[in-house]
Amino acid sequence: MKLINASVALISSVFSCITVASTPIKFNDNYYEFIEVTAPYAGNNNTWHTAELEASQRVFKGVNGRLAIVDSQAENDFLYGLVSGQYTGFQGAWLGGKYPEGWITGNTSAFHYLGFGGSEPNNAGYVYMNIGESSWGIGSGQWADDSGVQGVPVDNVDPVIGYFVEYEGEFLPTPTKRAGLVSYVYQLDTLPTEFDFSIPESNGCGSSIYRVKSSDVDIANRKFAIVMQAFEYGNTLEFTDIDECDYNRAIVSDVKVVKYSTQ
Numbered sequence: 001m002k003l004i005n006a007s008v009a010l011i012s013s014v015f016s017c018i019t020v021a022s023t024p025i026k027f028n029d030n031y032y033e034f035i036e037v038t039a040p041y042a043g044n045n046n047t048w049h050t051a052e053l054e055a056s057q058r059v060f061k062g063v064n065g066r067l068a069i070v071d072s073q074a075e076n077d078f079l080y081g082l083v084s085g086q087y088t089g090f091q092g093a094w095l096g097g098k099y100p101e102g103w104i105t106g107n108t109s110a111f112h113y114l115g116f117g118g119s120e121p122n123n124a125g126y127v128y129m130n131i132g133e134s135s136w137g138i139g140s141g142q143w144a145d146d147s148g149v150q151g152v153p154v155d156n157v158d159p160v161i162g163y164f165v166e167y168e169g170e171f172l173p174t175p176t177k178r179a180g181l182v183s184y185v186y187q188l189d190t191l192p193t194e195f196d197f198s199i200p201e202s203n204g205c206g207s208s209i210y211r212v213k214s215s216d217v218d219i220a221n222r223k224f225a226i227v228m229q230a231f232e233y234g235n236t237l238e239f240t241d242i243d244e245c246d247y248n249r250a251i252v253s254d255v256k257v258v259k260y261s262t263q
Contacts, residue, residue, distance in 0.1 A: 024167060025204070040160065063169035093161070098145070099125065173242065176243065181199060181234065185197045193213065205249060207249065210251075236257070
C-alpha cells in the first residue's frame with residue numbers, strides 16, 4: 001500500500017512553464033497525469049528535484065501529488081498508455097525513484113517491481129520511463145536511470161521532457177455539469193434500474209461512457225425516456241457527473257434535455 005502526505009504546500013516561487021498532457025485519469029484507487037515541461041533542458045526547469053517539488057504542489061480533488069511510484073506491470077502499462085504514440089525518438093518522463101535506493105518520493109520504499117530495459121540500471125541514478133520509441137535496447141514504457149549530473153536531463157543522453165504525477169489519498173468529490181449529444185444508449189434486461197449512454201466529452205473514469213443508476217425501476221424508466229428523447233431527436237442532454245466511477249463509467253444524476261432540435 002502506497003501512502004502520501006496530503007498536506008497542502010505553499011507555492012513561494014515561480015517554477016517552469018508546464019503543459020498538462022491530460023487531466024488526471026484513475027487507475028485502481030489512484031489518479032495519474034503526465035506533465036510536459038516547456039524548455040526541459042534549460043536551467044532547473046526539469047531537474048528531478050524540480051519535478052518532485054512541482055508534483056507535490058499539484059492538487060487534485062483535495063489531494064497533493066507526488067512523482068509516480070510503479071508497483072506492477074499493469075500500473076506501468078497504464079502510465080505509458082497516457083502518452084503512448086505521442087512522442088518520437090527516445091524521450092523520458094521522471095518517476096519517483098532512484099537506483100538502488102528505491103522509491104524516494106512520498107514514503108520511501110524498496111522497488112517491488114522493476115521495469116528497466118536494455119543494460120539499465122547502470123548509473124545509480126534517478127529513474128525515468130522511456131515514453132518515446134525504443135532506443136539503446138530500452139523499449140517504450142521501460143525505464144532507465146540517468147547518468148552524468150544526476151537528476152539533470154540532457155538532450156540525446158537523458159532526454160527527459162516531463163514527469164508523471166500520482167495522486168493518492170481521500171479524494172473529495174467534485175460534481176461536474178456536462179452536456180452533449182448522445183451517441184448511444186444501452187441497457188441490459190438483467191439491470192432494469194441502470195443504463196449507460198455516451199457523449200463525446202470524456203470523463204475522469206477514462207472513457208466517454210456515463211451510467212445512470214436509480215433506486216427503482218419507475219425512476220430508471222423516466223430517466224431512460226429523457227435520454228432516449230435526446231438520442232432519437234438529436235437534442236442536447238444535460239446531466240451531473242457526480243465524480244464516482246463504476247469501472248470506466250462515470251455515474252450521473254438529474255438528466256434533462258436542455259436544447260431541442262429545430263428539425
